[in-house]
Amino acid sequence: MYDLIIIGGGPAGLTAAIYAARYKLKTIVISKTRGGLAASAHAICNYPSYDRIDGLNLMEKFIKQVEELKVPIIYEEVGKIDKSENKFTVKTKENIFESKKVILAGGTERTKLNVKGEKEFIGRGVSYCATCDAPFFKNKITAVAGGGNAALTSALLLSEFSSKVYIIVRSKFRAEPSWIELVEKNSKIEPLLKEEIVEITGNEKVEKIKLKSGKELDVDGIFIEIGSVPDTNFVSNLRLEASERGYIITDENQETNIDGLYAAGDITESSLKQIVTAASQGAVASFSVYEKIKKQAVEIDSKTYNKT
Amino acid sequence: MLNLNNENFEKETEKDSVIVDFWAPWCGPCQMMGPAFESLSEKFEKVKFAKMNIDENPEIANKLGIQGIPCLIVLKDGKENGRIVGFMSKDILENKISEILNKS
Numbered sequence A: 001m002y003d004l005i006i007i008g009g010g011p012a013g014l015t016a017a018i019y020a021a022r023y024k025l026k027t028i029v030i031s032k033t034r035g036g037l038a039a040s041a042h043a044i045c046n047y048p049s050y051d052r053i054d055g056l057n058l059m060e061k062f063i064k065q066v067e068e069l070k071v072p073i074i075y076e077e078v079g080k081i082d083k084s085e086n087k088f089t090v091k092t093k094e095n096i097f098e099s100k101k102v103i104l105a106g107g108t109e110r111t112k113l114n115v116k117g118e119k120e121f122i123g124r125g126v127s128y129c130a131t132c133d134a135p136f137f138k139n140k141i142t143a144v145a146g147g148g149n150a151a152l153t154s155a156l157l158l159s160e161f162s163s164k165v166y167i168i169v170r171s172k173f174r175a176e177p178s179w180i181e182l183v184e185k186n187s188k189i190e191p192l193l194k195e196e197i198v199e200i201t202g203n204e205k206v207e208k209i210k211l212k213s214g215k216e217l218d219v220d221g222i223f224i225e226i227g228s229v230p231d232t233n234f235v236s237n238l239r240l241e242a243s244e245r246g247y248i249i250t251d252e253n254q255e256t257n258i259d260g261l262y263a264a265g266d267i268t269e270s271s272l273k274q275i276v277t278a279a280s281q282g283a284v285a286s287f288s289v290y291e292k293i294k295k296q297a298v299e300i301d302s303k304t305y306n307k308t
Numbered sequence B: 001m002l003n004l005n006n007e008n009f010e011k012e013t014e015k016d017s018v019i020v021d022f023w024a025p026w027c028g029p030c031q032m033m034g035p036a037f038e039s040l041s042e043k044f045e046k047v048k049f050a051k052m053n054i055d056e057n058p059e060i061a062n063k064l065g066i067q068g069i070p071c072l073i074v075l076k077d078g079k080e081n082g083r084i085v086g087f088m089s090k091d092i093l094e095n096k097i098s099e100i101l102n103k104s
Helices: A011-022 A055-068 A130-137 A149-159 A177-185 A233-238 A275-307 B009-013 B028-040 B058-063 B090-103
Strands: A002-007 A027-030 A078-084 A087-092 A096-104 A108-110 A141-145 A164-169 A189-193 A197-202 A206-211 A216-218 A221-224 A228-230 A261-263 B002-004 B017-023 B048-053 B071-076 B079-085
Touching: A002 A011, A002 A087, A002 A275, A011 A027, A011 A055, A011 A096, A011 A275, A027 A096, A055 B028, A078 A233, A096 A275, A130 A141, A130 A149, A130 A221, A130 B028, A141 A149, A141 A216, A149 A164, A149 A177, A149 A189, A149 A221, A177 A189, A206 A221, A261 A275, B002 B009, B009 B017, B009 B048, B017 B028, B028 B048, B028 B090, B071 B090, B079 B090
Parallel strands: A002 A027, A002 A096, A096 A261, A141 A164, A141 A221, A164 A189, B002 B048, B017 B048
Antiparallel strands: A078 A087, A087 A096, A108 A228, A197 A206, A206 A216, B017 B071, B071 B079
16 A cells, blocks of 8 residues: 555646655656646746746656656556545556555646537647647748637747747736737737637638637637646546636645545646646645654554553 | 658558557657557557657658647558547547557
């Protein structure tokens, strides 16, 4: 039996693993992905000690540190978690693991636009990853849907390849002022505010997007960056307290309403969703697990002592 | 894992079923999905699993109309039989590969 199972291998889960290893907790990380959503970020300029680093490189450094501390990371998807009195059973398709405590750090999944043509043209002009696919759109016209940090950084990256980049924003920009300034200064980028994509059309590949206002734009590629939803389906049996939008509610120790179950990172209800905040929540979660296990060990010791 | 390039692509894919993972070093999700693809190669023993770096070999990706990676293409006797685009978990990937292999 493990002391701690960490579900999720992004900034929150990997930092939790680093702290758990240093507290000598017997720990395993189970993750669907290598490095989480952060690994697909084009440029990260607000993670302390790096002026600018791409997500993939940063996350490889996290992974290396965890591996050097000998915490195993297995790449499987968790199907279900069951809780009995003082034990969690975590099931993947291949394996069953048991632990005293669990930290949920599985992050979020990308939101779809849900418009006609979106699914049909994935990989033929529709993309959810500018860092992956921007180079395919050299000297072409592209559009980005969304107004947050991810949308604006995607547009800036695309502007290095494409001849023209539209940003289609439902209301107004929600990104950091530094990104907004760069976008506004960039002559290749044209923001279209208070607009929405209603349909993506084309034959073999994307050719046009239709907007709510009735306007039609000729584009070769459309990058969808409209946020994400927490990935909590596999714990639906546990009656976890969550916000209206599905984010897990924790106390200041990152513990959920279920004893022994913790959550950290983008999966939690929190005002700022950044790599640095995810990492910090992961550290707090592992510290709380350590404190709880230590306290419970003392309680068990004193019970045995009183009996004798 | 077999590494394909412009020189050996045709020879290695002209017969039987081959599944090719088109990837690039700049693509985070490609690296994130790498371990899943490699471990699935043990499950589908009858199919040849291969990787192709499209940064070094853009011509074939271009010919196949690839505009998004990660992109896995299943080839049967040299012809495209199905295509899986975008990052996904190992379980979903396994189901999608089975689906394509079963239909042929």
